[in-house]
Amino acid sequence: MMNILQSFRMAFKSIATNKMRALLTMLGIIIGVVSLVVLVSLVTSATSSVTSQISSMANDMITVQITDSGTDPIKLEDLGQIESLSDVELVAPSNSSSATAKVGTDSYSVSITGTNNAYFHIQGYELEAGRYLLQSDLDNNAYAVVLSYEAAATLYSRTDVVGQKLSIDSIKYTIVGVLADSDSLTSSFASSNSVYIPYTTAMRISSSGWAGSVSSGISTLYVGAANETAIDAAQTETEAWLLARFGDSDAYSIRSNDTMADTMESVTNTFALLLGGIAAISLLVGGIGIMNIMLVSVTERTREIGIRKSVGATDRFILLQFLVEALVICLMGCAIGVLISTVCLAVVNFVVEDSTYRIAWWIVLVAVAFSTLIGAGFGLYPASKAARMNPIDALRYE
Amino acid sequence: MLELVEVYKLYQLGDEVIHALDNVSLSIDDGEFVSIVGPSGSGKSTLMHILGCLDTATYGTYYLGGQPVQSYSRSELALIRNLQIGFVFQSFNLIGRMTLEENIEMPLIYRGLPASERRERVEQALNRVGLWERRKHTPNSVSGGQQQRAAIARALVTEPTLILGDEPTGNLDSKTGTQIMELLYDLNAEGRTIVLITHDDSIARQAPRRVRIMDGRIIEDDRSGPGKVALSPVAQEAIETVGATLPLVRPALTGALI
Incomplete structure (x- = not known):
C-alpha cells in the first residue's frame, strides 16, 4: 500500500522534472481519447435523436408486404x-401507384394510394380540413380524394380546397379532406404529394390500366394493434394468419416500427463501433509512444536504478515505480483528453444550430479503462526491464 | 562476520577470460576497519561489490553472518543491502533530481518506515554529517565534500553493521578527504565494520588492517596498522551507549520483504 503511494509520489516527481517530454508522450493518448470520446459521443447523440423520432411515429403499427400472393x-x-x-x-x-394530377393547365406528379378509413388512424394522420375517407366512400366506389398537406400546398398553394374537383389521370375526383402538416418522420417519408382514394375506386379504375397490382389483391397492409403493449402479440397473430393463408413464409414480409427502430439502432451502433475502433487504434499508437519514452527513460535512469537497488530497492519496487509512472502519464493524458472532448462538443453545439451533442459518459469510462490498460500493458515491458537489471551493471552504467 | 572462501570472479572479454578475482579467501570480523588497497584493475572494486551483495561470485562462497549469500533470492539480497550494508562510492552516486534530504530518506522508504520516523532519522543523519542547512539543495549545487557527506548520511541513516567505501576520498581534496576519513573512523568506533577500498597507500595505512590485492589475488594481509584511532567525542559516547560491537543480525527475512 505504502509502496504504491510512494510510487505515485515518485512518478509525479519524475514527470514534473520532465514536463515537456511527459506532455509530448501524453499527446498520443490525448488525441486518442479525444477522437474516441468525441466521435462516439457525436454518433450516439445522433442515434438517440433518430431513434426518438422513430419511436414518435405511430409505433403500434405493423406493416405487411405481400410479395407473392399466388392464386x-x-x-x-x-x-x-x-x-x-x-x-x-x-x-x-x-395499393399505391403514381399518377398525374391536373389543376388548370398545370400537371403534377402525385403518389396515389387506394385505402380505407382505418389507414389514417393507423398512421396517426390528423385533418387540416374536411374529412377522412369513409366506409361509405368505399361502399359507393366514390370518386372522393383526400390530399396530404404537401399535395394541397403544391397543387393549390393553399389548404382550403375541400369541395373542389381534381383531375387525376383524367378522372375527376371531389376533394373531401386535407391532412394536417406534421413534422414527424413518417410525414417526411410520405411527403411526396400523396393523395388517397377509396380502395374500391382504385380497384375499379385499375381494370382500365392503373396499377395492375390491385386486381391481384392487396399489396400492402397496415395493421394497427389494440395498444402499444399488444404490438408484439398482434404481429405474432397476424403472422400466424398470413402463414395459414399462404402456407409459405416467403410470400409476405411483416415488420413493426419497433423492428425499424432496432434496425436503425444496429446501423448506428455499427457506425459507432467503427469510429470507436479507429479511435481505439490511435489510442494504441499513443500507448506505443509511452512504451518508447519509458524505454528511453529506463535507459537514461539506469544509474538511478542501480543506486536505488544498492540501497535496498527490490525488483518489485522498481517495477512498480516505472509501471506507475507509465500509468500516471496515461491517466493524465486521459484526463486532459476528456477535458478537451467536453470543450470540443461544447464548441460543436455552439457552432451547429439546434444541436445538443452530449458527452457519452460510458465512452469516457471505456476511454479511461482502455488508457489504464494501455499504460499498464505498454509500461510493463520497460518496467520489468528496469526491475530485472543487475544492481552492479546498472550502477556501473555510463 | 564476513567470510570469502575460494572466491573467483571471471569475465569473458572476447576470447579472453579475465580473472577479476582469483581464488580469494578473506575473513573480516565484526567491528573491524579494513582497507583493501591495490592499483586500478586489481579486482578490489569487484571484491567490494561481492562483499556488498551487489554482485555474485562466479565460484566460491561468500558467508555473510554465517549464511552463504547465494542461498538468498534477489529480494532477500535487496533487503540485506537495505538493513545491513551502507555504501559510499567514489562518485557519490546521489540522484541528481532529488534533494540531499530526499536522497538520504530513500533507503528508509524502501524499508517501509512511516514518514515521522523517516523524518527523525534523516534529521539525525543530516546533523551528524553537518548538512542540516543544505538539506534542500540538490547534489549539483553543493561541493564534492558535501556530496560525499550526504552519501555517508545515506549510508548511515539505516544504521548498517557494515559500511563499504569505494574510494570515498578519491574525488576530494586532501582536507575534505581527511574529514570523510574521520567520519568513517567515528562509525567504526561505534562498532560498525568498515571496509575501505583505495589505491592510495597513505590512506590505507591509516587503517588497523590492510589487505593488498594485485591481479585478483591477495598478496598481503597486514594487521600492523594503528591499533586504535583517536575517537571523537561523538563516537566515544556512541560506544558507551551501543556497546563496542554490534553483532551482525540476520534479518527476519520472512514478512519483512516488500
Whole structure:
C-alpha cells in the first residue's frame, strides 16, 4: 500500500522534472481519447435523436408486404378476418401507384394510394380540413380524394380546397379532406404529394390500366394493434394468419416500427463501433509512444536504478515505480483528453444550430479503462526491464 | 562476520577470460576497519561489490553472518543491502533530481518506515554529517565534500553493521578527504565494520588492517596498522551507549520483504 503511494509520489516527481517530454508522450493518448470520446459521443447523440423520432411515429403499427400472393390474393373482404384477431384493432389496405394530377393547365406528379378509413388512424394522420375517407366512400366506389398537406400546398398553394374537383389521370375526383402538416418522420417519408382514394375506386379504375397490382389483391397492409403493449402479440397473430393463408413464409414480409427502430439502432451502433475502433487504434499508437519514452527513460535512469537497488530497492519496487509512472502519464493524458472532448462538443453545439451533442459518459469510462490498460500493458515491458537489471551493471552504467 | 572462501570472479572479454578475482579467501570480523588497497584493475572494486551483495561470485562462497549469500533470492539480497550494508562510492552516486534530504530518506522508504520516523532519522543523519542547512539543495549545487557527506548520511541513516567505501576520498581534496576519513573512523568506533577500498597507500595505512590485492589475488594481509584511532567525542559516547560491537543480525527475512 505504502509502496504504491510512494510510487505515485515518485512518478509525479519524475514527470514534473520532465514536463515537456511527459506532455509530448501524453499527446498520443490525448488525441486518442479525444477522437474516441468525441466521435462516439457525436454518433450516439445522433442515434438517440433518430431513434426518438422513430419511436414518435405511430409505433403500434405493423406493416405487411405481400410479395407473392399466388392464386389466392388477399381481398378487401378478407381484412375482417385479420381485424377479428384479438390484439388487432384496425387493418388498412394500401395499393399505391403514381399518377398525374391536373389543376388548370398545370400537371403534377402525385403518389396515389387506394385505402380505407382505418389507414389514417393507423398512421396517426390528423385533418387540416374536411374529412377522412369513409366506409361509405368505399361502399359507393366514390370518386372522393383526400390530399396530404404537401399535395394541397403544391397543387393549390393553399389548404382550403375541400369541395373542389381534381383531375387525376383524367378522372375527376371531389376533394373531401386535407391532412394536417406534421413534422414527424413518417410525414417526411410520405411527403411526396400523396393523395388517397377509396380502395374500391382504385380497384375499379385499375381494370382500365392503373396499377395492375390491385386486381391481384392487396399489396400492402397496415395493421394497427389494440395498444402499444399488444404490438408484439398482434404481429405474432397476424403472422400466424398470413402463414395459414399462404402456407409459405416467403410470400409476405411483416415488420413493426419497433423492428425499424432496432434496425436503425444496429446501423448506428455499427457506425459507432467503427469510429470507436479507429479511435481505439490511435489510442494504441499513443500507448506505443509511452512504451518508447519509458524505454528511453529506463535507459537514461539506469544509474538511478542501480543506486536505488544498492540501497535496498527490490525488483518489485522498481517495477512498480516505472509501471506507475507509465500509468500516471496515461491517466493524465486521459484526463486532459476528456477535458478537451467536453470543450470540443461544447464548441460543436455552439457552432451547429439546434444541436445538443452530449458527452457519452460510458465512452469516457471505456476511454479511461482502455488508457489504464494501455499504460499498464505498454509500461510493463520497460518496467520489468528496469526491475530485472543487475544492481552492479546498472550502477556501473555510463 | 564476513567470510570469502575460494572466491573467483571471471569475465569473458572476447576470447579472453579475465580473472577479476582469483581464488580469494578473506575473513573480516565484526567491528573491524579494513582497507583493501591495490592499483586500478586489481579486482578490489569487484571484491567490494561481492562483499556488498551487489554482485555474485562466479565460484566460491561468500558467508555473510554465517549464511552463504547465494542461498538468498534477489529480494532477500535487496533487503540485506537495505538493513545491513551502507555504501559510499567514489562518485557519490546521489540522484541528481532529488534533494540531499530526499536522497538520504530513500533507503528508509524502501524499508517501509512511516514518514515521522523517516523524518527523525534523516534529521539525525543530516546533523551528524553537518548538512542540516543544505538539506534542500540538490547534489549539483553543493561541493564534492558535501556530496560525499550526504552519501555517508545515506549510508548511515539505516544504521548498517557494515559500511563499504569505494574510494570515498578519491574525488576530494586532501582536507575534505581527511574529514570523510574521520567520519568513517567515528562509525567504526561505534562498532560498525568498515571496509575501505583505495589505491592510495597513505590512506590505507591509516587503517588497523590492510589487505593488498594485485591481479585478483591477495598478496598481503597486514594487521600492523594503528591499533586504535583517536575517537571523537561523538563516537566515544556512541560506544558507551551501543556497546563496542554490534553483532551482525540476520534479518527476519520472512514478512519483512516488500
